[in-house]
Amino acid sequence: MGADYSKALWVACKNFWPGNKGMDYVVIHATASGGVQTAMQLATGSEFNDGQTASVHYINNRDTSQVIQVVSEANSAWGNCCATGNSPFDHNVNWNWKSISIENVKYSNDNSEPLTTWQYQNLLDLVRDICHRHTIPLVHGSPTQRGILFHHDLDPVNRARCPGTFPYTTFFQDLQGGTTTPILTPTHEVAVYPQSYQYEPNETGDACGFYANALAKAMGNPSGTQPALTTEQVDVLADQYYVQYNGQNASWNTKGMAEPTQQEAMLNSLGIPFTHIAIDSNSDHNQDIALITAWLKLGYPVIVLIPTASVYDMDVGAFIYGGSGNHFITASGIDVRPGFAGHLMYRDTANNGPSPRTYSNDHIVIYHAIAINPPWLPQRPDSFDPLQGGDQVEIPAGWKDDGTILTAPNGHKVVRGFRNYILTHPWDPGDVPQEEEHGQNPLEAYYNQPNNTGTQQIFLYTTLNWNTTRNVYKMGVGNEFLHTRNDLIACRAGAKP
Ligand SMILES: [Zn+2]
Numbered sequence: 001m002g003a004d005y006s007k008a009l010w011v012a013c014k015n016f017w018p019g020n021k022g023m024d025y026v027v028i029h030a031t032a033s034g035g036v037q038t039a040m041q042l043a044t045g046s047e048f049n050d051g052q053t054a055s056v057h058y059i060n061n062r063d064t065s066q067v068i069q070v071v072s073e074a075n076s077a078w079g080n081c082c083a084t085g086n087s088p089f090d091h092n093v094n095w096n097w098k099s100i101s102i103e104n105v106k107y108s109n110d111n112s113e114p115l116t117t118w119q120y121q122n123l124l125d126l127v128r129d130i131c132h133r134h135t136i137p138l139v140h141g142s143p144t145q146r147g148i149l150f151h152h153d154l155d156p157v158n159r160a161r162c163p164g165t166f167p168y169t170t171f172f173q174d175l176q177g178g179t180t181t182p183i184l185t186p187t188h189e190v191a192v193y194p195q196s197y198q199y200e201p202n203e204t205g206d207a208c209g210f211y212a213n214a215l216a217k218a219m220g221n222p223s224g225t226q227p228a229l230t231t232e233q234v235d236v237l238a239d240q241y242y243v244q245y246n247g248q249n250a251s252w253n254t255k256g257m258a259e260p261t262q263q264e265a266m267l268n269s270l271g272i273p274f275t276h277i278a279i280d281s282n283s284d285h286n287q288d289i290a291l292i293t294a295w296l297k298l299g300y301p302v303i304v305l306i307p308t309a310s311v312y313d314m315d316v317g318a319f320i321y322g323g324s325g326n327h328f329i330t331a332s333g334i335d336v337r338p339g340f341a342g343h344l345m346y347r348d349t350a351n352n353g354p355s356p357r358t359y360s361n362d363h364i365v366i367y368h369a370i371a372i373n374p375p376w377l378p379q380r381p382d383s384f385d386p387l388q389g390g391d392q393v394e395i396p397a398g399w400k401d402d403g404t405i406l407t408a409p410n411g412h413k414v415v416r417g418f419r420n421y422i423l424t425h426p427w428d429p430g431d432v433p434q435e436e437e438h439g440q441n442p443l444e445a446y447y448n449q450p451n452n453t454g455t456q457q458i459f460l461y462t463t464l465n466w467n468t469t470r471n472v473y474k475m476g477v478g479n480e481f482l483h484t485r486n487d488l489i490a491c492r493a494g495a496k497p
Contacts, residue, residue, distance in 0.1 A: 003069040013048040013070035015055035021097035024146045030163035034109035062105040065118040084157035111164025117394040118426035138175045189333035192220035194227040198349040209257025209328040210238040211349040273373040284468045288366040294386035300371040302331040310365040314358045396429035408432040417472040431461045446483040
């Protein structure tokens with residue numbers, strides 16, 4: 001017997017029924033403890049071990065990052081019994097038999113305080129893990145939909161304030177935005193697009209940027225079948241903005257789209273939110289592809305500016321354009337076909353073949369990229385890092401942040417990816433920088449990783465590293481320290497270093 005969730009501490013409690021009648025729902029609670037109570041105190045207290053009062057499967061602690069499992073998922077805990085009042089759930093079923101329950105520790109007696117940052121992150125991770133193992137969809141459940149419930153969904157009469165204050169509006173987006181893939185169209189794209197081809201007789205051949213922006217307006221929700229605009233409407237919209245910005249729409253007019261000014265002005269005019277991505281003509285190619293891939297995995301398409309000569313169409317098996325011009329296209333999905341898997345798929349309005357097209361990641365060069373924020377997904381700020389999977393921002397107590405520079409109480413500063421990491425992960429306020437970020441080669445002396453150069457910043461208890469392969473990560477300082485200490489001992493004993 002042990003924890004079903006690998007990150008949980010297993011503490012068996014006595015209150016449960018053996019077996020279950022289908023694990024169809026995850027039910028979220030909060031304890032309303034009415035005083036300081038740790039998850040361990042609850043797990044080992046009489047309430048969960050007296051053979052009659054209550055129990056849950058998991059307890060998510062408040063003040064320190066800890067998840068305790070007290071009942072096996074295969075057995076039924078007593079967190080929620082029966083539907084009351086106007087709950088749409090069957091009032092004659094004991095829902096304990098069909099659910100996995102999670103208590104979030106709160107100290108107020110009315111569950112009025114919000115979850116702490118790490119409590120929320122741990123809850124997201126735990127719910128994803130349970131749902132993944134039991135193929136429960138990451139959606140709000142109903143009598144006809146397996147999914148996730150809040151206790152008040154079942155018992156609005158007696159448990160109206162369970163779990164109480166909770167990020168209800170963002171919870172399901174955050175759940176889906178983490179490690180799961182978004183809903184995709186049958187073509188494995190993040191949105192439904194109309195077919196679109198930018199060339200028409202006697203009109204400019206340089207309207208690709210205008211078409212890419214018009215396609216952003218044309219995106220349809222991937223769970224549906226229809227784009228928001230037709231092929232003809234995209235054409236009209238692109239032509240209209242071309243004329244407005246560049247004058248006559250004629251074949252001799254080769255002004256194209258000025259980037260970023262015209263590109264962003266048109267998106268703003270169309271009311272399409274977007275996020276700048278840290279890609280330019282000098283940024284690392286693999287990192288560029290990794291960033292765009294990460295945005296797509298979260299469900300956001302990316303408009304990219306590329307040199308035409310870098311387009312290798314994998315279905316054609318050739319570089320299809322050549323030339324020395326640049327071109328706007330939209331990365332809209334990730335191919336899954338054998339031999340093509342992982343290569344990005346694009347809506348390219350200069351390519352009249354069946355869309356989307358798969359262009360080889362190995363050849364394509366990215367000069368500039370912006371992520372389009374579809375209306376059905378949360379808007380992401382420029383500080384959002386899709387490789388870190390979140391933008392839950394919490395400044396450690398006593399630290400200061402001005403939006404660019406995070407300053408610790410001792411005056412040391414943390415910037416860019418390291419700043420983002422600290423703001424989006426549980427971070428001990430006492431874990432202060434001992435120095436500024438600096439280039440480091442080798443990045444790790446005793447862990448011989450393939451791409452072993454990058455930047456580093458040493459904190460009191462933690463060391464953050466960055467390289468283009470792993471992005472920002474916590475270094476295995478124990479390994480480094482042990483080897484360093486052994487070398488020092490050997491050195492002092494007279495061995496050659
Ligand atoms: Zn409850």
